[in-house]
Amino acid sequence: MAAVTLEHVIKVFRTGRTEVRAVDDLNLSVADQEFLVLVGPSGCGKTTTLRLIAGLDDLSGGTIQIGGEDVRRVAPKDRDIAMVFQNYALYPHMTVFKNMAFGLKMRRVPKVDIKRKVGEVADLLGIEHLLDRKPAALSGGECQRVALGRAIVRRPRVFLFDEPLSNLDAGLRVRMRSEIKLLHKDLQSTIIHVTHDQEEAMTLGDRLAVMVNGVLMQVGAPMDVYERPANRFVAGFIGMPPMNFIDGELTGDTKNYAFAGPAGRWPLPKDALRNPESLMGKPLVMGLRPDSIHTDSEHAASPGATDAESRIALGRMNIKLIEPLGDITNMHVQLADNATIVARIPPRVAHQLGDKVNLFADASRLHFFGPGEFGERLP
Ligand code: ATP
Numbered sequence: 001m002a003a004v005t006l007e008h009v010i011k012v013f014r015t016g017r018t019e020v021r022a023v024d025d026l027n028l029s030v031a032d033q034e035f036l037v038l039v040g041p042s043g044c045g046k047t048t049t050l051r052l053i054a055g056l057d058d059l060s061g062g063t064i065q066i067g068g069e070d071v072r073r074v075a076p077k078d079r080d081i082a083m084v085f086q087n088y089a090l091y092p093h094m095t096v097f098k099n100m101a102f103g104l105k106m107r108r109v110p111k112v113d114i115k116r117k118v119g120e121v122a123d124l125l126g127i128e129h130l131l132d133r134k135p136a137a138l139s140g141g142e143c144q145r146v147a148l149g150r151a152i153v154r155r156p157r158v159f160l161f162d163e164p165l166s167n168l169d170a171g172l173r174v175r176m177r178s179e180i181k182l183l184h185k186d187l188q189s190t191i192i193h194v195t196h197d198q199e200e201a202m203t204l205g206d207r208l209a210v211m212v213n214g215v216l217m218q219v220g221a222p223m224d225v226y227e228r229p230a231n232r233f234v235a236g237f238i239g240m241p242p243m244n245f246i247d248g249e250l251t252g253d254t255k256n257y258a259f260a261g262p263a264g265r266w267p268l269p270k271d272a273l274r275n276p277e278s279l280m281g282k283p284l285v286m287g288l289r290p291d292s293i294h295t296d297s298e299h300a301a302s303p304g305a306t307d308a309e310s311r312i313a314l315g316r317m318n319i320k321l322i323e324p325l326g327d328i329t330n331m332h333v334q335l336a337d338n339a340t341i342v343a344r345i346p347p348r349v350a351h352q353l354g355d356k357v358n359l360f361a362d363a364s365r366l367h368f369f370g371p372g373e374f375g376e377r378l379p
Contacts, residue, residue, distance in 0.1 A: 022214050295331075
């Protein structure tokens with residue numbers, strides 16, 4: 001097993017006169033045996049980053065170390081890495097056994113050892129009964145297990161997973177997600193897992209790294225990123241439903257200030273921002289997680305859960321949409337400027353479309369950002 005370190009990694013693709021900076025000065029250290037999830041929207045450079053680590057593409061700049069060794073001149077086959085792709089890339093004419101055994105055979109591992117290793121991994125993944133079948137006779141989930149199995153038998157130093165769950169239906173995706181997480185415990189290996197699915201990123205990784213436009217936005221433990229997103233982009237990308245954003249500015253003085261904009265005016269607790277005086281009158285964005293917004297009746301149902309000092313009154317708002325999800329309900333309400341925000345409320349709180357509700361936000365969970373798509377988090 002091994003750590004993976006990327007320093008000032010750059011990848012530029014040139015096609016004709018156009019240039020795409022797919023990876024832009026990426027610095028990232030993945031610890032030995034860590035499960036790191038690289039997450040970001042489509043086209044942000046995730047796959048390119050994996051391909052650079054695997055050696056499938058050449059670097060335009062920077063260095064990559066695996067296990068402390070600079071691998072710039074090491075061929076892909078000698079990097080001791082296994083990559084699992086979105087489309088599984090199984091050999092269609094080979095049985096599951098042969099698919100799994102292929103890498104070992106190429107390395108001239110003795111037949112008896114191949115048989116034992118494939119057997120062990122098939123047992124681990126619960127696919128022993130499939131060893132004689134060909135990929136065409138497997139379900140999506142089974143193909144996925146075989147693709148994982150083929151990677152695992154080699155016991156490489158590092159696993160690179162490129163959206164391995166994205167072709168599976170929702171239920172199976174969640175099940176395989178748990179399996180991969182448990183597998184990581186068993187294998188004690190370094191895993192870099194790419195996904196564009198923020199929920200997968202939150203649940204799978206020891207840490208997640210958020211990328212956009214080839215640039216690394218933030219790296220951290222999932223809950224740290226959720227609770228302290230580095231900028232507005234990350235705040236909006238991690239968490240579902242996304243964080244609500246309200247434009248405005250600070251008004252008043254440092255002892256008594258409020259956030260005000262077209263959507264409303266809300267007096268803030270004194271410690272809501274570290275340097276309120278430096279922000280007065282400047283455009284800001286207030287962020288509210290849907291699960292930090294509560295209704296009056298929720299408060300009445302659990303008195304003391306949010307007392308007067310720890311919450312701010314958002315006001316009385318019109319309910320535009322109610323989305324019951326079973327365990328939780330998403331309630332869309334209208335602000336003064338007609339924009340809507342979403343609150344996550346308990347499922348059995350009785351509200352009807354068109355009702356007016358008093359809403360409150362946890363004062364300790366307010367977020368503030370500078371203006372613009374990548375506005376930085378304000379302490
Ligand atoms: P997705 O989630 O859609 O797979 P991604 O985050 O993995 O996206 P990449 O595939 O790494 O993104 O692509 C990053 C950028 O580099 C994109 O703008 C893409 O069009 C471009 N790109 C990738 N490969 C090449 C290539 N071989 N030639 C030219 N441009 C490329």
